[in-house]
Amino acid sequence: MTAIFIEAAGWIGAICVFTAYVLLSTGRLTSQSASFHILNMIGAAGFVINTWAHGAIPSMALNIVWAGVGAYALFRIIRNHQR
Template structure:
């Protein structure tokens, strides 16, 4: 189980850092669904990892980070649905 938790944590790190790198390089837009998915999933994976390790402040930060990402995805989806009408 510990190996799985660590793997999830590293995957979260790769997703969040990858999203930041791609936006910084101009490969993704901060408003894109891909960027928001990478951040939201990465944060969610960090929540599991930090909970396991008892790092509660980091866990709370990542819960908020993920909520922001999922809210942005909801906004993107809502706007796409409105545009297609």
Template sequence: MTITELFIEAAGWSGAVLILGAYILLSLGRMQGNSPAYQWANVIGAAGFILNSGYHGAIPSVAINILWVAIGVFALWRIYKAAA
């Protein structure tokens, strides 16, 4: 495995851990869906999925994760706008 392949796989697995971890914490009531931490976990996690899916040619996964990032960025914008 090359260093590039290792990075791509690490990005995908890290993204999965971030998204799954955030969802578990949300489901347990330990994280709020409108918190910056939850939204950042989703944005960064989806970015990892985009890298991994794009490298492996999984275009539908790339597309859905681009939307996932867009939703998260929009939510972050609203959170920070409301706090200002």
């Protein structure tokens, strides 16, 4: 059961990152869109789970930073929206 969760997390992460990229590239989202950053954060979280379980520490570290960048951007979007 755990192995299925780990693989599902990785696939969901990949789908989220890919979807964010496609939507950005086709102009359906902008880099200032909360949806873009949420998709990237969910994707990075899925990758963190999957890469940690497989011992891919450099990839895991990159995705932790990736999620942090998304969280910071989302924080700025929300803060600017409230003003």
